[in-house]
Amino acid sequence: MKLGSRRVYSGRIITVDIDEVRFPDGSVGELEMVRHPGASAVVPFVSDASSDDPQILLIKQYRHAANDFIYEIPAGKLDGGEDPKVCAERELREETGCTAERIEHLYTFYTTPGFTDERIHAFMATGLKHGESAREHDEFMSLETVTLSHALELIQRGELKDAKSALAILFVAGFRLGK
Amino acid sequence: MKLGSRRVYSGRIITVDIDEVRFPDGSVGELEMVRHPGASAVVPFVSDASSDDPQILLIKQYRHAANDFIYEIPAGKLDGGEDPKVCAERELREETGCTAERIEHLYTFYTTPGFTDERIHAFMATGLKHGESAREHDEFMSLETVTLSHALELIQRGELKDAKSALAILFVAGFRLGK
Numbered sequence: 001m002k003l004g005s006r007r008v009y010s011g012r013i014i015t016v017d018i019d020e021v022r023f024p025d026g027s028v029g030e031l032e033m034v035r036h037p038g039a040s041a042v043v044p045f046v047s048d049a050s051s052d053d054p055q056i057l058l059i060k061q062y063r064h065a066a067n068d069f070i071y072e073i074p075a076g077k078l079d080g081g082e083d084p085k086v087c088a089e090r091e092l093r094e095e096t097g098c099t100a101e102r103i104e105h106l107y108t109f110y111t112t113p114g115f116t117d118e119r120i121h122a123f124m125a126t127g128l129k130h131g132e133s134a135r136e137h138d139e140f141m142s143l144e145t146v147t148l149s150h151a152l153e154l155i156q157r158g159e160l161k162d163a164k165s166a167l168a169i170l171f172v173a174g175f176r177l178g179k
Numbered sequence: 180m181k182l183g184s185r186r187v188y189s190g191r192i193i194t195v196d197i198d199e200v201r202f203p204d205g206s207v208g209e210l211e212m213v214r215h216p217g218a219s220a221v222v223p224f225v226s227d228a229s230s231d232d233p234q235i236l237l238i239k240q241y242r243h244a245a246n247d248f249i250y251e252i253p254a255g256k257l258d259g260g261e262d263p264k265v266c267a268e269r270e271l272r273e274e275t276g277c278t279a280e281r282i283e284h285l286y287t288f289y290t291t292p293g294f295t296d297e298r299i300h301a302f303m304a305t306g307l308k309h310g311e312s313a314r315e316h317d318e319f320m321s322l323e324t325v326t327l328s329h330a331l332e333l334i335q336r337g338e339l340k341d342a343k344s345a346l347a348i349l350f351v352a353g354f355r356l357g358k
Contacts, residue, residue: 002243009188009195011211014294016188016195021243024319031243032190034213036294064181064200064210065292077293107334109342111291112299113244114256115193115215118291120342140203155286156354163288163299163342170349175335 036118040087041075061141084121101127122168215297219266220254240320263300280306301347
């Protein structure tokens with residue numbers, strides 16, 4: 001239970017608080033906590049998700065944290081209390097230029113609860129349509145269409161290194177599509 | 180590419196830097212980056228991993244970020260450049276009281292690369308032996324032995340909410356054990 005909090009950093013996306021916390025045994029201590037508004041992520045199916053080996057869209061984007069281009073699924077933070085499903089639709093449109101007939105919730109998880117309250121809401125998108133503003137690529141980001149089996153291979157080989165993306169893909173493959 | 184950096188917060192586990200970054204198109208901007216030493220996590224098999232539905236150990240621990248007790252696998256941060264496998268062995272021993280005959284690397288991933296450089300190295304541990312110091316539970320943490328199929332159900336139902344744990348369990352179930 002939080003007894004108090006002092007803000008030690010307030011930034012563009014995150015803030016850092018030192019929380020005074022009462023632990024389950026009644027003791028009191030301080031914990032540093034990176035506060036994040038939360039985010040949505042979406043596995044976009046460009047072919048019938050129920051087919052043998054459906055195709056999905058991956059983004060390859062430059063991430064300073066990795067000092068490299070890494071594979072991810074479309075994702076982004078919730079804007080000011082935004083509904084996670086609306087956020088997933090918006091990020092899908094902004095990052096791929098696509099709209100979806102259906103966006104279904106898969107799974108919501110804490111990214112790394114040892115030091116941040118960030119939760120990511122993972123969705124799957126089906127019935128994709130390219131809009132006029134389809135963003136094919138720029139200097140930071142390119143789109144790749146891959147089969148689900150290839151995406152799973154990228155995870156198995158450790159080449160798809162982003163946790164939210166790997167988790168959402170494994171979740172949909174195992175629990176929705178039975179692959 | 181990092182051009183410069185200024186530290187805005189230096190804490191117990193994390194530090195926060197504002198990095199000046201040259202992006203792939205040559206433009207320059209600032210990014211906030213939570214620096215973390217990295218961590219290891221381990222899926223501990225308490226019965227033969229090759230059996231039909233092997234048993235694993237889960238930890239249920241209080242996390243202030245979730246304001247609740249949540250399911251996780253044993254994990255913890257790398258101590259001063261520690262080898263990830265050594266860290267996995269140490270955290271397994273400290274959190275469960277067990278040693279393992281074999282610790283095998285599964286997968287290394289970025290937890291949430293939009294704002295932190297934290298990477299987690301996931302392992303599986305087999306041939307577990309209880310040590311004398313076996314920690315059964317305390318006020319913050321309890322151990323539960325569950326079947327792998329039950330752990331997968333907890334993920335599917337959204338009750339196991341920790342990304343590293345869900346990802347490591349899905350990875351080992353799908354790619355090592357073919358379940």
